[in-house]
Structures are given as structure tokens and as C-alpha cells.
Amino acid sequence: MKRRGRGIACMWYPIGFTVAANPSAALVKVNEDGTATLLTGTVETGQGSLTVLGQIAAEELGIATDDVHVISADTDTTPMDTGAIASRTTYVTGNAVRLAAGKAKAILFEVAAPMLGVKPDQLEARDRKIQVKDYPQRNLAIGEVANHAQVVMGQPPIGAASFNPATVALDPETGQGKPFSTYVYATQIAEVDVDDETGEVEVLRIVAAHDCGTAINPMLVEGQIEGGISMGVGFALQEEILFDAAGRQINPNFTNYIMPTSLDMPTIEVDIVKSFDPTGPFGAKGVGEPTAVPTAAAILNAIHNAVGVRITSLPATAEKVLAAIKAKRAPAPKRIAARPRQLGR
Amino acid sequence: MAHKTEIGVREQRVTQKTLHSVDETLRLPAVTPPVTYPIETLVPQVRQQTPAVGQRVTRPDGRLHGLGQTRYIDDLAFPGMLYAKIKRAGIASARIKRIDTREAEAMPGVMAVLTGREIPVNSFGPSLKDQPVLADDRVFHAGDGVAAVAAVTEQIALEALDKIKVEYEPLPAVFDPLEALKDDAHKVHAPNSNIYATKVIKKGDIDKGFAASDHIFEGSFRTQMVEHVPLEPHAAIAVWDPNGRVTIHSTLGRITLGRADISRTLKLPLNRIRIIATIVGGNFGGKNEITQEPVLALLSKKTGRPVKGVFTRTEEFIATTTRHPIIMDYKTGVTKDGRILARKVRLVLDGGAYCSWSETTLGKACILSAGPYKIDNLLAEAFVVYTNKTMTGAMRGFGAPQVCFAYESHMDDIAAALDLDPLDIRLLNAFEEGSPSPTGQVLQSVAVKDSLLQAAQRFGWKEARK
Amino acid sequence: MADVTVKVNGKLRTASVPPETTLLQLLRDHFNLTGAKLGCDVGDCGACTVIVDGKPVNACLMLVGQADGRDVLTIEGLATRDQLHPLQKAFEDHASLQCGFCGPGIILSAKALLDEVPNPTVPEIRDALSGNLCRCTGYTKMIEAIQAAARVLREEPAEPNA
Numbered sequence: 018m019k020r021r022g023r024g025i026a027c028m029w030y031p032i033g034f035t036v037a038a039n040p041s042a043a044l045v046k047v048n049e050d051g052t053a054t055l056l057t058g059t060v061e062t063g064q065g066s067l068t069v070l071g072q073i074a075a076e077e078l079g080i081a082t083d084d085v086h087v088i089s090a091d092t093d094t095t096p097m098d099t100g101a102i103a104s105r106t107t108y109v110t111g112n113a114v115r116l117a118a119g120k121a122k123a124i125l126f127e128v129a130a131p132m133l134g135v136k137p138d139q140l141e142a143r144d145r146k147i148q149v150k151d152y153p154q155r156n157l158a159i160g161e162v163a164n165h166a167q168v169v170m171g172q173p174p175i176g177a178a179s180f181n182p183a184t185v186a187l188d189p190e191t192g193q194g195k196p197f198s199t200y201v202y203a204t205q206i207a208e209v210d211v212d213d214e215t216g217e218v219e220v221l222r223i224v225a226a227h228d229c230g231t232a233i234n235p236m237l238v239e240g241q242i243e244g245g246i247s248m249g250v251g252f253a254l255q256e257e258i259l260f261d262a263a264g265r266q267i268n269p270n271f272t273n274y275i276m277p278t279s280l281d282m283p284t285i286e287v288d289i290v291k292s293f294d295p296t297g298p299f300g301a302k303g304v305g306e307p308t309a310v311p312t313a314a315a316i317l318n319a320i321h322n323a324v325g326v327r328i329t330s331l332p333a334t335a336e337k338v339l340a341a342i343k344a345k346r347a348p349a350p351k352r353i354a355a356r357p358r359q360l361g362r
Numbered sequence: 363m364a365h366k367t368e369i370g371v372r373e374q375r376v377t378q379k380t381l382h383s384v385d386e387t388l389r390l391p392a393v394t395p396p397v398t399y400p401i402e403t404l405v406p407q408v409r410q411q412t413p414a415v416g417q418r419v420t421r422p423d424g425r426l427h428g429l430g431q432t433r434y435i436d437d438l439a440f441p442g443m444l445y446a447k448i449k450r451a452g453i454a455s456a457r458i459k460r461i462d463t464r465e466a467e468a469m470p471g472v473m474a475v476l477t478g479r480e481i482p483v484n485s486f487g488p489s490l491k492d493q494p495v496l497a498d499d500r501v502f503h504a505g506d507g508v509a510a511v512a513a514v515t516e517q518i519a520l521e522a523l524d525k526i527k528v529e530y531e532p533l534p535a536v537f538d539p540l541e542a543l544k545d546d547a548h549k550v551h552a553p554n555s556n557i558y559a560t561k562v563i564k565k566g567d568i569d570k571g572f573a574a575s576d577h578i579f580e581g582s583f584r585t586q587m588v589e590h591v592p593l594e595p596h597a598a599i600a601v602w603d604p605n606g607r608v609t610i611h612s613t614l615g616r617i618t619l620g621r622a623d624i625s626r627t628l629k630l631p632l633n634r635i636r637i638i639a640t641i642v643g644g645n646f647g648g649k650n651e652i653t654q655e656p657v658l659a660l661l662s663k664k665t666g667r668p669v670k671g672v673f674t675r676t677e678e679f680i681a682t683t684t685r686h687p688i689i690m691d692y693k694t695g696v697t698k699d700g701r702i703l704a705r706k707v708r709l710v711l712d713g714g715a716y717c718s719w720s721e722t723t724l725g726k727a728c729i730l731s732a733g734p735y736k737i738d739n740l741l742a743e744a745f746v747v748y749t750n751k752t753m754t755g756a757m758r759g760f761g762a763p764q765v766c767f768a769y770e771s772h773m774d775d776i777a778a779a780l781d782l783d784p785l786d787i788r789l790l791n792a793f794e795e796g797s798p799s800p801t802g803q804v805l806q807s808v809a810v811k812d813s814l815l816q817a818a819q820r821f822g823w824k825e826a827r828k
Numbered sequence: 829m830a831d832v833t834v835k836v837n838g839k840l841r842t843a844s845v846p847p848e849t850t851l852l853q854l855l856r857d858h859f860n861l862t863g864a865k866l867g868c869d870v871g872d873c874g875a876c877t878v879i880v881d882g883k884p885v886n887a888c889l890m891l892v893g894q895a896d897g898r899d900v901l902t903i904e905g906l907a908t909r910d911q912l913h914p915l916q917k918a919f920e921d922h923a924s925l926q927c928g929f930c931g932p933g934i935i936l937s938a939k940a941l942l943d944e945v946p947n948p949t950v951p952e953i954r955d956a957l958s959g960n961l962c963r964c965t966g967y968t969k970m971i972e973a974i975q976a977a978a979r980v981l982r983e984e985p986a987e988p989n990a
Contacts (some may be wrong), residue, residue, distance in 0.1 A: 023826055025784050026770040026812055027792065029734035030762050035725045054487035060615045061423065062645035063927025063964045068421045075414035082419045083409035090639040092621045100616030102650055102756060105724075144412045192563035193741075193802040196729060202793075202810040204817040225819035226707045228596060228809035236923045243966035244926065245758070248646075251588070252763060258587040258684060264454030264537050264750050265504040269679030271872030272959065276591060279957040279967040288816050294807040299415045302807070314770035318784065330584040331767060399907050406921070420920055426917040427928025428935060430903030437862035593867050593929040643865075643929030644963055675868040687876025729868055781928050 019210040019219075022323025026314030027204040031197035033105045035181045039112035040181040042096035043117040044073055047125065048176035051145060051160030053118075056097030059110050060090045064305055065237040066106045072233050073111045073298050077118035079142030080090025081158060096177065096209075104303035107233060108199065111298035119218045120176025127172075128166040129157055165311050181225040183296075186245035199294050201302050203227040205246070207283070207315035211323040218254055220283040220316055228290040230302030242308045246285055249312020251276045254332050302331045365429050389498040399429055403490055434643050435597035435611055440668035443599070446661050447519040448496075448507040448654060449526050450681060454750040455535035456501045462527040469525060471518040474664040476510040476657060482629040488619065490558065490717035493753065494549060495627055495656045501530065502550060503715035503750055505680035512661040535750035536786075537629050539689065539712040542747040550715065550748035558713060559721050563742040563760070571704025571739030575695025579776050582705075583690045583768040587712070589682070590757055591826055596671040596682060600658035602666075608659050609636040615645045620652050629657040647756035648682050651718065683755025686723050687712040687745070690731070690768040700780050700787040701797055707731045709744035710764070711754070718755030721738020722748045727761025732800045733769035734810045735791040740800050785818050832896045836861065837905030843892070851895045852876045863903035863932040867961070872959035877933035878902050879934035884940040886959070907915055908937070914980040918932060918973035926964035934960045938974045946982055948974070949982035 033039055044056040055074045061067045071085040078085075089095055099111055126137040129147040133140070143152050148156030155190055167173045182198035199255040208222040225242050233240045259267040268274045293300035313331060321327050326341035406420050426432045478484055480496030485491045497506040509526050513519040534548040541547050542556040542806040550556055572578055598612040608630070614620040617637040625632050642649065654671045662669040673681065688711050695704040709727055713720045728744040778788040792810040800806055818824065833840060836859060842905045852869075854876070855861045857921030864887050871886040879888045881903040895985040906913040912920070915935050925931040926962055933958060941956035948956070953971050962970070 022776065023821070023823070025788070025814075025817070025823070026766060027788055027810055028762065028766045028770075028811065029730065029735060029793065030759070031726065031729070033728070035722060058618060060617060060639045060642060060645070062615055062642045062649070065421055065926065067423065068419055072414040072417065072419060074411070079412065079415075081410045082411050082414045082417065083405055091636070092617050092638075092947070093636045097618045097954060099647065100619065101651060102616060103760070170439060187801060190562070190564070192561065192800075193565070194726070195803045196725070196801055197803075199807060200799075200805065202734060202808065202813050204810075204813040204815050206821040206823065214395070222821075224817050224821040226813040226820065228813055230807065231415065233415050234417065234419050237421075240923050240926055241967060243968040244964045245966075247610065247966035248758060248963070249763065252585075253767075256586070256588040258589060258679065258752070260751060263504075264535055265452065266680050266752065270870065271675065271868050274589070274591070274679065274872075276963075277966075278959075279954040279971075280442075282954075282967050285966065286820055286970050288820055289810045290809050290816055293785045296806075298560065300383060306759045309472045309758045310766045311770065312769045313763060317767065317771055318774045319772075321778075327771065327775060329582060329771065331586050345840075347840065351368060355885070398904065398909060400911050401909050402866060404912075418923075421923060423928070424920050424923060424925055425912075425916075425933070427925040427931045428909055428912070428919045430932040432928050433862065434865070434929065437856075591961075593873065593963055594865070594927065597868075622903065642927065644927040646963070672866070675870075675873075 018214065019212050020323040021208065021210055022319040023206060023208045023313045023317025024322055025204065025206045025210050026212060026311035026318060028307065028311040029200050029202050030104070031200050031312055032233060032303045033103055033197055034110045035127065035196045036184045039099040039105060039109060039263065040179050041113040042112065042177065042179035043100045043113040044096055044177045045114065045117040045121045046119050049164040049190050051080060051158065051163045053078060053080065055087045055096045055114060057087065057110060057114065058090050059106055060101050062101050064241060065234065066101060069233045069237060070110060073114045076116045076299060078122055080145050083350050089180055095290050104305040104307065107301050107303045108297050109180055109182060111301060113178055114125055115298040116178035116180060117176045120178060121174040123187045124166060124174040125159070125162050128170050129162045130258050132157060132165065143215055157344055188222040199296055199302055201304065201307050203307050203311060205311040206316045207319045209316060209319040209323055211320055211322055211338065213342050216321055216335035216342060218338060219335060220250055222284045223312065223315065224286045226288040226290050227307060228292045229304040230292055230294040231299045231300035232289045233299065233301050238304050239291055240272050241304050243285050245308020246280055246312050247277045248309040250281060251314065253313035253316040254334065257332050286322060365631060370620045394524065394669045397431060410593060432641055434594055434641050435599060435613055436672050438599060440599065440601060443668040443670055444512040444514060444665060445519050446510055446658055446669050447516065447523055448657065449509045449523040450677065451497060451501040452509050453501060453504040453530050453532060454504045454506055455533045455716050456530040457532050457533060458497060458499060458501060458508065458528060460529040463509060466511060466525040469518065469522050471514045472511060472522045473667070474512045474661050476549040476661055480660065481627060481656060481825055486623045486627055486652060487708040487717050488719055493716035493718070503752055505752055507681065510657045510661060512665055535628055535747050537751055539710050539747050539749055540570065542712060542749050543745065556747045557745050558717060558748055559724050559746050561724050561744045563728055563740060565800060565802065566739035568704045568739045568741045572695040575703045576698040578693065578695045579772070579779065581586045581772040581775055583771060584687050585764040587687045587754070588685045589679055590646035590648035592644030592648060595678050596649060596653050596674060597672040598655050598658050599670040600655070600662040600670055601668040602662055604674060607625055607636065609638065610655050610659060611638050613642045613649050614639050614652065614654055615642065615650045623652045623654060624659065628659060646758045651757050653682060662786055671811065674816045680752060683718050684719065684752050686754040686755040686761060688727065688761065688764040690765060692768060692772045694772060694776060696776060700776065700782050700790055702735055702737050704739040704789050705732055705737050707742040710743065711746040713746035714751050714753035715748065716753040718753050720754060721763045722756065727765050729770045729800060730762050731765040731769065733773070736793060736797050742800065785814060788814055829857045829893055834894045834895050835899045837902060844892065845892055847891065847893060849892045850888050851890040851892060855887060861902050861904050865929055869964050874928055874933045874937065877982045879936050879940050879961060882943065899935070903936060906966050914977040915974070918977040922973040922976065924965065924969040924973040930960055930962040934962065934970060942978055942981060947978060
């Protein structure tokens with residue numbers, strides 16, 4: 018008989034490396050027609066980081082995403098980057114990109130200011146124009162300014178910058194310190210059906226509410242959450258590398274290493290929590306790894322809710338769940354030392 | 363004259379017969395088919411929008427993916443390119459007595475063979491440099507590479523691996539992390555202790571906290587070893603130029619670090635190394651350190667030809683990093699209405715044969731292990747131990763999925779015992795703006811409660827309450 | 829050596845290759861059509877999926893002798909000089925592909941489905957994709973895109989929230 022259950026799990030996760038320097042550098046050059054090229058040493062592994070970094074550069078320069086061409090991942094031609102790791106790209110590389118674009122923009126403002134009859138700090142870049150703040154009617158097309166800068170003034174608009182999160186080393190005895198500049202938070206709630214005759218768990222639905230600061234590209238954030246949940250489902254219920262007594266892997270292949278297919282995926286509903294981190298580029302933080310963090314916990318809590326068994330080791334295979342159901346053990350957590358008891362007893 | 367022609371014809375026939383699959387010259391198809399895509403470039407409206415932040419912008423690389431035109435490393439070919447394969451130990455702990463590569467080297471189509479003693483500096487690692495490029499004297503896990511071959515086809519390279527004879531002296535091994543913790547356990551990297559890194563977080567006074575608690579709960583949890591399983595296996599191509607510069611096209615996710623590792627292992631200045639990693643088919647943390655790159659570079663140098671190496675799916679499992687299995691013990695003291703007063707955590711991480719990203723994983727797991735909760739009295743201790751199994755490294759979450767499974771299962775157990783709604787007990791204890799973290803950091807831009815309430819609302823949590 | 833003739837994306841192609849060559853090797857190494865990928869080489873992951881005589885097939889499991897004389901459609905044969913295939917357009921609009929490695933196989937499995945079932949249910953779509961592994965996306969946006977492409981192919985108007 019199928020029993021329905023639901024489980025909740027929340028989590029926190031840091032952005033960037035633990036204390037250690039993990040800088041990213043970026044270079045932005047504005048072409049004579051107002052389009053731009055961004056050079057970044059980061060590696061696009063599928064998460065869409067190049068698109069997001071392009072959006073950040075475009076936002077800073079007041080142009081559209083399609084106006085920015087992104088070049089990446091070549092140690093000869095792109096500036097250094099600590100890498101697409103620790104969910105740091107949007108935050109660390111994004112900040113570097115924003116700063117670099119800002120420097121190129123400063124050159125554009127310097128050139129545009131006399132053309133518009135104002136001081137550079139009165140200008141802003143929006144909608145492909147360099148315009149006067151609070152008086153946008155006085156403006157120039159960014160292409161005109163960029164061309165003038167390079168061709169007439171001899172000042173090509175180019176900017177390079179780097180960024181490294183601010184941390185404080187941890188005390189070796191107590192671990193106290195500021196290991197990360199910022200964190201993200203999330204909750205996932207899973208709804209499952211547990212077949213109490215076979216132990217099989219079907220994940221029906223997962224609701225995920227993730228904080229990522231400003232979502233630079235909500236569609237790509239959703240994609241990360243959906244993908245992370247698929248890894249979480251596998252971690253919770255299926256995947257395991259098995260070793261024989263001599264320490265050799267028994268199942269180094271897809272036939273016997275079970276991982277989620279399209280048939281195993283639940284319906285996923287995503288909510289991006291409204292949040293803004295002033296230390297991130299346009300308020301953004303990150304999302305890559307947090308998506309895979311609370312899923313297993315939510316599913317296992319749902320199993321507990323459905324059939325009253327607490328599985329304490331992953332994966333919660335059908336065999337394990339069935340054995341637990343059969344043992345009819347809903348393990349009451351050990352209770353010790355009810356108050357009042359004295360210390361040092 | 364006739365005599366010469368006869369010899370010529372005979373030689374040609376013999377050559378074709380014995381070398382039909384061993385073509386020493388150019389092996390690219392003569393004509394590349396034309397690529398078909400729409401003449402009129404469609405630019406999605408959303409990519410033309412300003413402002414750019416917040417837009418559901420489509421990806422230009424996404425279009426290439428859908429057309430099948432993205433060129434991953436295995437889709438690239440260079441003139442005269444050779445194919446490399448690595449022989450895996452197949453034994454978890456051993457001393458290498460002898461490696462005999464003569465039979466492999468003599469095979470038609472095999473252009474070079476490489477062993478560990480030819481690597482200029484045969485050690486690397488993101489923190490501890492305890493991993494060899496190719497095992498030289500000792501084997502520490504069954505997936506260790508012991509020799510490599512470059513041949514004109516992949517098939518010949520694989521056949522050549524079988525012809526490499528390695529004589530092993532089996533050594534004791536330890537596989538269980540709790541066993542490895544013991545003083546009398548076999549030392550994986552003797553004379554060093556198996557415990558190769560530790561971390562402690564201490565805050566407040568847990569004894570006082572437990573004494574003041576109405577209830578104390580304990581729970582033990584364990585997670586398994588899993589693998590990243592990127593659809594694209596690890597792949598790289600090494601090419602040299604006459605100025606002594608090597609270009610390595612690779613699936614590496616950290617090219618700055620990768621370049622530093624190549625520089626160190628091959629004893630080359632940094633500006634003689636170019637790493638290009640523009641297109642990768644998934645990483646998830648498993649492609650963040652070098653694997654075969656120095657091997658390919660040396661084979662390429664030896665043969666004077668580009669050398670490509672693509673891991674088999676088996677190698678993806680046995681010879682690349684995996685997620686740390688963790689044994690987690692929790693003890694939590696709460697008031698009768700469910701507020702956490704004290705928490706004690708012990709984590710033992712199975713650290714595999716080499717350190718890789720274990721120090722980072724250990725640190726993060728320890729810091730995150732208390733959960734996103736306000737806890738004044740905390741002791742979290744974490745250890746990572748060597749075992750003779752596949753090395754454990756960086757994998758999406760660095761220990762967070764494991765500890766979250768533990769602390770959230772534990773939280774639900776507490777809620778059940780106190781007859782509290784799992785949502786309510788979390789809202790009671792969750793971080794708020796300005797709360798101190800386990801390391802004493804004042805937290806800003808905190809959104810735990812928002813995420814709890816939003817998810818609960820969307821799910822219909824209160825309505826579904828059993 | 830085996831002499832094979834295969835119609836690939838509408839054009840007759842010939843090759844003289846060792847008989848143990850797979851269709852995947854033929855496409856990738858001999859015809860330089862690298863859209864079909866090598867993910868496991870034993871037919872478990874679906875990254876090598878192509879359509880042979882209308883049916884989706886793991887090209888790594890088919891020997892050239894079995895492909896001889898047949899009609900093969902690869903990812904390179906979907907788009908025309910006029911337009912992307914509706915599946916390719918929908919996958920792009922919905923950000924259905926992330927690293928893209930499984931993409932050609934998934935899109936061809938989807939095409940094979942839509943050729944047979946023009947209005948598939950979500951379970952039917954999941955079933956059609958069940959032989960294609962994807963580690964990045966969780967399949968969610970792929971299913972949305974396939975439904976959107978199916979509507980286009982049926983010449984129906986888009987849904988308001990598409």
C-alpha cells in the first residue's frame with residue numbers, strides 16, 4: 018500500500034573559498050560602436066555563467082546582453098580566475114566584471130562629459146545611451162561616445178579589475194572568524210509515496226525556495242535548482258559506489274550505478290526568495306551548489322512522515338526502507354539527562 | 363626495370379595488409395561536411411532588452427548545443443594526433459616491483475610509453491601534494507595510473523595496455539574510515555597518521571548548555587560515496603610548438619591552478635603553458651584538478667605529435683574524485699519548547715587515497731554542520747582519514763549535502779519527540795539578520811525564515827498537516 | 829574491411845571500415861559528424877542516440893554492417909538554411925540544455941517521439957527520454973520545451989505562460 022508523506026529541510030551555504038584568497042580578474046573593452054567584449058578566465062561548465070557575466074557587464078554599461086561578447090577559459094588570453102567552484106562565479110567573478118566594466122564606463126563618461134556640457138559624475142549609462150542623471154533628454158548614443166573616445170580622443174574605453182571576498186582567518190583552537198563574505202539559504206519540501214510492501218520511494222513533488230540574492234537570470238537559476246534536485250534525488254535514494262573486500266569498485270558503470278533518469282524526477286516548483294546582498298554584483302550571491310544540499314534531507318524526512326521509519330544512512334534504497342518498515346522501528350531518539358541534573362555527576 | 367616494379371607492388375600489398383588500421387599519416391576525413399543552420403540569424407528579443415539584470419536571457423551557447431555544433435574536446439582533431447590510454451593498477455595497496463613495457467613498445471602503431479619515473483616532479487594536489495601523476499613506487503588505490511601509452515588508434519592503445527606487465531607486491535590496506543582512525547590501523551601514507559586534517563569549532567560552553575537543557579537527543583548518520591558523473595568524461599589534448607610551449611585543451615574547471623600544476627610537475631615556466639577549457643560537458647567539482655594532462659604533455663613531447671586522452675566511463679568512476687562518505691554523530695540539547703541550547707557534532711570523513719579537496723570539504727562540513735540555527739553552545743569536531751579507496755574530492759556542496767541530511771533528519775526527530783511541527787521548530791531556531799554564525803560571524807542578508815515560509819506556503823504545508 | 833553505404837541526413841555516404849566499427853565511430857571519426865557523443869560506449873547513457881529508419885537507436889551498439897543501407901538522421905540534419913527545428917528553438921528558448929553534452933541525443937529521442945505521438949502526455953515524454961541520461965538539468969525544462977515544440981508542430985498557438 019502506498020503511503021504519502023512530506024518532509025521539509027532548510028540549509029545554509031557559503032559563497033567562495035573558506036578564508037583563503039580566491040580572486041577573479043576580468044577585462045572589459047568597449048568597441049567603437051558601443052558593443053563590448055568581456056574577457057574572463059572562468060570556465061563555463063554548463064551552468065550558464067558566461068551568459069550571467071555578460072548580463073552583469075551589460076547592466077553596468079547600460080547596454081543589452083546581446084551587445085556583450087564573452088570570451089573565456091584561456092590562460093594565454095583571459096585574466097586569471099580561481100575557477101567555477103564553491104558557487105563563487107556570479108559573486109566573485111561577477112564583482113570583478115562589474116568593476117572592470119565600471120572602469121571602461123569611466124573613460125566613456127570622461128569623454129562624454131564635455132560633449133554633453135556636464136561633469137562626468139553627472140552621467141549614467143542606460144538603454145544604450147550615456148545620459149545626464151535626472152535629465153535623460155540630454156544624451157548621446159553609447160556608440161557615438163565610444164567611437165569619439167577611441168578615434169578622436171585616443172582613449173579606447175577599456176577596463177581591468179579583480180575582486181576577492183573579504184574574510185578573516187579562523188582561530189586554530191576555536192574556529193572563530195569570518196570564513197566567507199556571504200551565504201545563501203534555502204528550503205526544500207518533498208512529497209513522497211512509500212510503498213510499504215516493497216519499500217520503494219517515489220518522489221512526487223518538490224517545492225524549492227532558494228535565496229540567491231538578486232537573480233541575474235531567473236531562468237538559469239531555475240535550471241540550477243532543477244538540476245541540483247536531480248542530484249539530490251540520486252543521493253537520497255539510488256547512487257552508491259560499492260567496493261569489494263579488496264577495495265575495488267564493483268559498479269563502475271551506468272548499468273549498476275543507479276542514477277536518476279527522466280522517470281525518477283518529481284514535479285519541481287521553484288520560488289526565488291526576494292533578497293539583495295549589497296556586497297554582490299547588483300545584489301547577487303550564488304546558487305550552484307546549494308541546490309543539491311537539502312534535497313536528500315527533505316526526502317528522508319518525508320519517508321519518516323509517510324511510514325514512521327528513520328533511515329539514518331544513504332541511499333535509502335527500497336531494501337533498506339522495507340527492512341526498516343519490517344523491523345517496525347520508528348527509532349525514538351535517545352533521551353538522556355532530563356533536567357535538573359548537576360554537572361560533573 | 364620490371365624487377366623494381368615487382369618489388370614495389372609486393373611491398374605495397376604487404377604494407378596495406380599489415381597496417382590497414384595503422385595509418386601513420388593524416389587520419390582526418392578528407393572533406394568536412396557543411397554545417398547547416400539558418401542563414402537569417404534570429405536574435406531573441408530578450409537578449410536585446412535593457413536593463414539586462416533580471417531578464418530570462420537565452421544562452422548563445424545553448425543554440426550551438428541544440429544544433430550539435432558545440433565542439434567538446436573529443437570532437438577536436440589535430441593533424442597526426444595520437445590517442446593515449448592509462449593502465450590502472452587494479453590493486454588497492456601495493457609496491458610496484460617492476461614495470462615491463464617492452465612488449466607494448468614493440469607493437470605496431472604504439473608510438474610511446476610513459477611510466478611514473480619519467481615525470482619530472484611526480485606529485486600534485488590542491489593542498490597536500492600527495493598524489494602522483496603516475497604511480498611510481500607505490501599504489502594507493504585500485505584506480506591509480508601506473509603507465510600510459512600513445513598509439514595511432516584508441517583500440518591499439520587499449521591493446522597495448524594489456525601488454526604492459528606490472529609486478530606488484532601486495533601491501534596491507536584499510537578501507538573503513540573508522541578502522542583507519544585507530545592507532546593500530548595500517549598507515550596508508552606511512553609514516554604519517556591516517557588522520558590528515560582536523561577541524562574544531564568551539565563556541566560557548568556545551569556542558570553548561572546540556573545541563574540547562576530539558577531534553578537531550580542523539581543521532582548517528584552516514585552517507586555513501588557517490589560520483590559526479592558528468593556526461594562528458596575527462597578529456598584533454600596536448601600539443602607542443604617548436605618554441606617549447608605546450609597548449610593543453612582540457613576539461614579542467616580551474617585553469618589557473620591547472621597551469622600551475624603543469625608548471626610544477628613538468629618543471630616549465632608558467633608562460634610556456636597554455637590551457638584552453640572553453641567547452642566542458644559538466645563538471646560538478648570532479649574536473650577541478652589535473653588528472654592526465656601532464657601524462658599527455660609528456661607523451662606529446664616524446665612523440666612530437668598531438669596526443670588526445672579521453673577517460674572511459676569506468677575510469678570516470680575509479681580514477682577521478684568522488685564525494686566524501688561521512689559518519690556524523692549529533693547530540694543536541696533543547697528546551698521543552700524546542701529551542702536549541704547546545705549541540706555537539708563529530709564528523710569522520712572518508713578521505714580516500716589522496717587529499718585532493720578534502721581540507722576544503724572538512725572545513726566547510728564542520729562550519730555548516732550545526733545547521734542554519736542560533737546555537738550559543740557548540741562543539742563541532744571533524745576528522746578526515748586516508749583509506750585505500752578512490753580519492754574523495756570536491757563535489758557539489760563540499761560536505762554540505764551530507765551534514766544537511768544529518769542535521770535536518772535530527773531536527774525532525776527532535777520535533778517528533780516534542781510533538782512540534784517540523785516547520786515551527788525550524789522557524790523557532792533559524793538564523794535571523796544579524797545572528798552570529800558558529801564561527802562568530804555576524805550574518806547579513808539572511809533569508810532562512812523567508813525560504814521556510816515561502817516554501818511552506820507554496821507547498822500548502824499547514825493544510826497538509828497529518 | 830567492410831564496405832558500407834548509409835544515407836545520412838538525406839545524403840548517401842560510403843566508407844570502407846573494419847567490420848567491428850560502430851555506427852557512432854562511423855559518424856564521428858569517418859564522417860566528422862560529432863553531434864552524437866561517446867558517453868559510455870555500452871548503450872547505457874543515450875548520448876549517442878541517432879534515428880535509424882525512424883527509430884531512436886544507441887549508435888554505439890549498432891555495427892556498421894547493421895546500419896548498411898539504412899536511413900540515419902543525426903542532430904546535424906535537423907536544422908535547415910531557413911530555420912531551426914522547433915525542438916531546437918524550444919530548447920533554446922526554455923534553456924533546456926546546460927552543458928549540452930546529452931542534448932543531441934535527447935533532442936533526437938524527442939523527435940522520434942513527436943513523429944509517432946504528436947500530442948504526448950508528460951509520462952509519455954518521460955518515457956521517451958528514459959534512455960537518455962542528463963546530469964545537469966533534471967529534465968524539467970526539457971519536458972516543457974518538448975511540449976512547446978509539439979504545439980508548434982501541431983500548428984497550435986502558444987500557451988499564454990509559455
